[in-house]
Amino acid sequence: MNEASSTLTVEIPFQYAGRRFDQVLAELFPDYSRSRLTGWIKSGDALLDGAQVAPRQLVKGGEQVSLVAVAAQEVPMAPEAIALDIRYEDADVLVINKPVGLVVHPGAGNPAGTLQNALLHYDPGLVEIPRAGIVHRLDKDTSGLMVVARSLRAHTSLVEQLSERAMHRQYEALVMGPMISGGSVDAPIGRHPKDRVKQAIVDEPAGRPAVTHYRVRERFRAHTLVQCNLETGRTHQIRVHMAHIRHPLVGDTLYGGGLRLPKAATPELTEVLRAFKRQALHAERLEFAHPVGGKTVAVEAERPADLAGLVLALRADTKVNGEADNARRR
Template identity: 60%
Template sequence: MTQTIEQHTRVPETSAGVRLDQAAAELFPDFSRSRLQAWIKAGALRVNGAAARPRDKLLGGEALSLCAQLQQQGDWEAQDMALDVVYEDAELLVVNKPANLVVHPAAGNRSGTLLNALLHRVPALTELPRAGIVHRLDKDTTGLMVVAKSLPAHTSLVAQLQARSVSREYEAVVQGALTGGGNVEAPIGRHPKQRKKMAVVAGGKAAVTHYRVLERFAGHTHVRLRLETGRTHQIRVHMAHIGYPLVGDATYGGRLRLPKQASAVLTECLRDFPRQALHAAGLGLQHPASGELLHWRAPRPDDFERLLAVLHSG
């Protein structure tokens, strides 16, 4: 079964001198570079209305138009798994993702993912890029995710994310006592030596995180964060970059910091917290069909609540 997908965008001036296939991979992030290269060669992805080659260099400002037949995506398996569905209609599905759940199948995780569960609930998602998933949460980050159920909804959500008009609010517990809120504006890219990690690097993708203090403890802070951009591991990288890594973050957290005179209960809780203390608490966007502004909130999970309770008790 096939559907026609149609998307349009304009090449930013900052992409002058970049190959067409490289720019397309940035501007059409829901499709792999190899798929986009095939569409360019077939004339389905055109530059200012004309056919081009993947290696052609861009000047900046060109109009890119993609009109292609979208066939069933991947060989993913539908699985009957529990989903905490916060909202659903003909266009959208919003889920509250638990910890320890991978979003998308990959090497080593071909089953048991959120995508597998979504396909069981909505089999038609096989026809959409990445089964309608337009943004991700890390395996151990909890909270709200929106999934498109139709091609028009998918196109709209991708455009809203690119325009930074989707509201994404998080809560986290960080190591260290922050004196106040602030912003982190620092580019993120692959770590130059540890390729499985991200880092603040010159030449990385622009990334902006806003944070404010909700509550201070002796050696930790409960913060609320808002994303302008959605880079991989953005909050975790940015907070570690300014010296306040997330509690439980094995990748970016560094050594465990214990407050002076920490109780045995607090010490055990901090040492045993099984994941980064990060929760996607709020999500807001414009409904693709009605244009209505919608907002959802997800309560903090039990492990996060217990962490806060133990920090209160010292």
Template identity: 65%
Template sequence: MSAVQHRAQVPLDEAGRRLDQALAAMFPQYSRSRLSSWVREGAVTVDGAVVAPKQRLQGGEWVQIDARLEDEVPLAPQAIALDIRHEDDDLLVLNKPAGLVVHPGAGNADGTLQNALLHHYARLAELPRAGIVHRLDKDTSGLMVVAKTLPAHTALVAMLSRHDVQRQYAAVVRGALVAGGTVDAPLGRHPVDRLRQAVRNEDTGKRAVTHYRLRERYRAHSLIQCNLETGRTHQIRVHMAHVQHPLVGDPLYGGHLHLPKGASEHLVETLRGFRRQALHAERLAFVHPIREVEMAFEADAPEDMQNLIAALREDAAQA
């Protein structure tokens, strides 16, 4: 059991939301049930006062958490290979492969990144979610930062909340774009399908902004760069589908398979065989939370995505 202390200001874009909902967004390293129990126990105050979980916020209030942390679920360390790009006493940066689940959950009790991290560094068991402060979807590859100490953990969570961590992605989308753009559309849980996110109105969704830039245009697809101004669940996937350019291979938002007219057998085989969203977190930049030095990391897209891009380039060159 360890002490948990956080103090943070409620972002203005959380105005009108319930305290328990805002806490889940502000402190994603803790489960909703744990946060709600702390509120009910009086371990959470808003501007110095104990309030109910359903209390509506105006934005700008100061939230204080003073609680005790017990392990929610005992997790076993597992010897799963990690591609670590940097490690020091306070944090590590790794390149997550596609197919690796970040947190244990329904249908994924083990074999996750969290299990792998506990095997790599046993003291991560003392931190919430083994030091994981943000996540990537199971089938999204790329760079993640993980805290190794409580001070680093607290600082990184605050930096992510302030959008002080720069995250850049590469994606292959359907459609031949002529230029980049910005998608500014609130996101929230889909009203019917609980596995999906959806563009919602300002009352039911949270502000979400994605900037995208065209890198390469093919006959019926494009390679783009995406930079997040916010970091909502499935943000790039939902936003690009919203502007009618869904990610290739996306099982939730991608729609039907699109084959360019006259596509070569190689391209048809490649597109049909690409069964995950074509999304890779290629760059991560931030100021070290303890040493206060600027850090930046880059990771090339994995082989399957590089093969997809190569097949699209070959098809475009032969057109």
């Protein structure tokens, strides 16, 4: 079993005063599961002001957390020759444009053919980095940009930027229904109480804080193209938040965005909508401070072909039917 580790340090914000240490860690280090963080607290790999404490220890705010993140290889990480669309590369980081259908990590039901397997083939040295350098995820059927750490110093920096909300992630989404204007959704997200596959709006402390800002880019007769910017990175965050405001993503059957055809839809739009079998979500822009030197790295990825084709069909349908106030911004 290969193991690699990186030491992460962060000061607990005073807003967390009175909360349990394990709960605070789950919010400061969202890329690690609660069970793994609790294990590190118990093993002494997560210290509070240099001391080992119980997971239930209440914090005051202002304490220093030192976390030795040990990544144990849970499934065989076999390199595989899978093509990668690399949008930025240097000795410390990679930025990948992930295609639709590519799973990020091996696991139950997906033992191979993942982004992690592809990365290990491209750079065998990633076997020494926690999670082969992957510091955040995209769902299998979400396309777009992901940053990968190629060194332990880069991994430490990128995880800290994520936990401190300093990494800027921008998405494009196509949602059901005509939106009047943009706004923000500030609603905590946690595991659905009855359906373990889904996430849901769940009150704290079971739910973790989640904030999504969105603005209208283009309106169609029965759909809206929106830009979404994340303050937090919870599982399925945009999908859950858009469904919460009754604008689920097109193609997202898990959260209520199943097939709905606009009245008098053109044959072309009907065909494209019937063929679109995924959530209409694309991670289009990623911006972060380079782990070495701190320069700003900003990368963009164009709209993928299937989503671009759907947008074109919606525009054509709107033009033919002439019913939308098409306030195009892009």
